[in-house]
Amino acid sequence: MKSVKTVSFCYKPTAQTREVLETFRMMVNHAIQIALEEKVKGRLNLRNRIYREFRQRYEVHSNYPYSVAEVAWSIIKKHNRWHRKPSAERLIMKLDNESYSLNYSIICLPFRMGEPRIFIPLHYGDWQRSFLMDATLKRGSVTMTESTIIIAFSKETTVVEPLMKVGIDLNEKSVVLSDGARYDLSKVGRLHTEYGVRRRGFYARHPVDQRLKRKFCKDSREKVRVRQFLHLVSKKITEGAKAKRQAIILEELKGIRYVHERGNGESRGRRRRISQWPFGLLQQQIAYKAAWAGVPVEFVDASNTSKECSHCGYLNKGLKMTEREWRCPSCGVTLDRDLNAADNIERRGTIPCLAVVRSGAQGG
Ligand SMILES: [Zn+2]
Numbered sequence: 001m002k003s004v005k006t007v008s009f010c011y012k013p014t015a016q017t018r019e020v021l022e023t024f025r026m027m028v029n030h031a032i033q034i035a036l037e038e039k040v041k042g043r044l045n046l047r048n049r050i051y052r053e054f055r056q057r058y059e060v061h062s063n064y065p066y067s068v069a070e071v072a073w074s075i076i077k078k079h080n081r082w083h084r085k086p087s088a089e090r091l092i093m094k095l096d097n098e099s100y101s102l103n104y105s106i107i108c109l110p111f112r113m114g115e116p117r118i119f120i121p122l123h124y125g126d127w128q129r130s131f132l133m134d135a136t137l138k139r140g141s142v143t144m145t146e147s148t149i150i151i152a153f154s155k156e157t158t159v160v161e162p163l164m165k166v167g168i169d170l171n172e173k174s175v176v177l178s179d180g181a182r183y184d185l186s187k188v189g190r191l192h193t194e195y196g197v198r199r200r201g202f203y204a205r206h207p208v209d210q211r212l213k214r215k216f217c218k219d220s221r222e223k224v225r226v227r228q229f230l231h232l233v234s235k236k237i238t239e240g241a242k243a244k245r246q247a248i249i250l251e252e253l254k255g256i257r258y259v260h261e262r263g264n265g266e267s268r269g270r271r272r273r274i275s276q277w278p279f280g281l282l283q284q285q286i287a288y289k290a291a292w293a294g295v296p297v298e299f300v301d302a303s304n305t306s307k308e309c310s311h312c313g314y315l316n317k318g319l320k321m322t323e324r325e326w327r328c329p330s331c332g333v334t335l336d337r338d339l340n341a342a343d344n345i346e347r348r349g350t351i352p353c354l355a356v357v358r359s360g361a362q363g364g
Contacts, residue, residue, distance in 0.1 A: 003157050003291040004140060007131045008150040009122035016118055020111050021144065024068065024093040027058055031072035032086055043073040061110035063099035070094070093144045097152075100142050105132055107142065107149060122149060157294040162247035162353045167346025168237065168286070169305070169338050170251070170279050175233060176338035178346040181240060183233050188226055188278070195222035226278060234285035242293045248286065249349035251302035253279050300348035309333065310343030 011017070031050050040046045047069035054065050071094055079086035101108045109118045124132065131137060131153050140152030167178035175183040241248050290297045307319045314330035326333075326340040335343075 001157050001159055001291070001294075002154055004152050004154040005131075005288075005292055006150050006152050007128055008148045009124055009128055010147060011120050011122055011149050013146055016111075017120065017144070018091075018146070020109070020118065021091040021093055021146065023058060023060065023111075024064070024071075025088050025091055027054055027060070027064065027068045028072045028075070028088040030054070031068050032076060032088070035072060035076055036085075043069050046073055055113065059113045061099075061113060063095060063110055067093070067095050067099070091146050094141055095144075096141050097139050102132070102139060102151070105129075107151075109142075109144075120149065155292075157292065159294050159296050160245060162296055162351060163245040163355050164247070164353050165249050165346050165349045165351060166241055166244070166246040167249045167342040167344065167349065168251075169342040169345060170253075170282060171338060171341075174338065175237065175282070176336075176342045177237070177240075178339070178342035179244070179246070180339070181237075183236065185233070187229055191222055191226055191229070195220075227281070230278065230282045230285055234282060234289055237286055238289040238293055238295060241290065241295045247296040247298065247349065247351040247353060248290050249298050249300055249345050249351075250283055250286065251305060251345055252299045253283060253302060296351050298349050298351050300345060300350075302345075305344045305348075306337060306341040308340075308344050310335065310340045310347065 027050075031046060031054075034040065034050060035046050038049070040049050047066050050069060051065045054060065054068065055062060058064075071088065071092075075086050075088055095109065099110060105122045105124055107120050107122055109120065111118055122128075122132075131151075134153075137153045137155050140154050142152075143150040165178075169176045169178075172185070172189065174185050237248075240246075287297050304315060307317060308315050309326070309328040309331060311328060311333040312331040314328055316329060319326075324337050326335045326337050328334075
């Protein structure tokens with residue numbers, strides 16, 4: 001199985017890197033215009049149409065027309081016909097893996113025909129360094145923006161046949177694993193509260209300044225800090241699963257916001273906290289890191305995972321949000337509420353495991 005990881009590096013922009021980006025954007029917009037005016041269909045037809053003309057006109061290296069056609073075509077495809085004309089707005093360039101070379105931490109990009117290639121030193125920390133040093137990884141496409149260079153690394157992962165499954169229950173306060181491990185997530189709530197207070201103070205001071213408001217939203221430290229914190233949690237979960245040879249079973253979270261809509265008896269504050277909670281992000285990170293580490297992942301139906309008895313299967317529809325303990329009215333078993341849910345999630349997983357016996361759990 002092939003898995004891909006994108007690693008982003010900072011670099012020092014120069015007049016030359018800016019020229020590369022601006023030329024690329026100009027070519028993309030030109031290609032879009034040609035595609036629309038001449039009704040060119042498809043990425044390859046577009047490339048064939050622009051190849052010779054663009055190489056002469058913009059004097060760029062032969063790798064460029066293909067990437068330009070690809071980016072232009074994806075913008076056309078994504079474009080909503082009710083909006084104004086499609087165009088490339090941001091300064092962003094993409095080249096395939098055959099266009100560039102990487103010499104440890106220096107990336108080497110082609111640009112103008114007959115001119116020397118551009119060398120850009122990448123800034124890196126320990127984490128990025130581990131990718132640069134790993135000779136077993138394959139390099140994919142490179143994406144360049146005004147401040148970062150993003151390289152896709154890929155590798156063939158062999159999925160190890162798991163010994164057992166582990167169900168993961170995500171809730172507002174914690175992540176609970178069916179093997180008993182638990183991760184406190186109250187920090188996410190605290191960050192939201194902390195930044196929520198700041199935001200309200202900010203809007204009280206600058207009620208109508210749209211430009212400042214956009215800046216404030218864009219440069220959100222809150223998002224960055226939540227993301228960093230969740231990365232640590234998802235890393236620990238995946239490493240644990242790899243060490244114990246577990247297959248990870250996650251809930252499908254499509255309806256989570258629907259479940260927490262108005263009028264379900266929950267307080268407004270709780271609904272707001274839930275709707276801000278990045279459940280999906282944590283799941284994505286787990287799934288992503290697991291794929292990279294060769295740990296199998298399965299998504300299962302999430303309905304009633306907290307209302308069912310993991311011991312006998314009894315469904316307690318009347319279970320209230322406030323009850324933190326699962327007491328089964330049918331078989332009498334007493335369990336932590338979240339652990340019961342995690343057990344149910346684990347049981348719904350269908351990945352074949354070498355050792356599936358779990359004491360007390362019903363088969364299936
Ligand atoms: Zn029961």
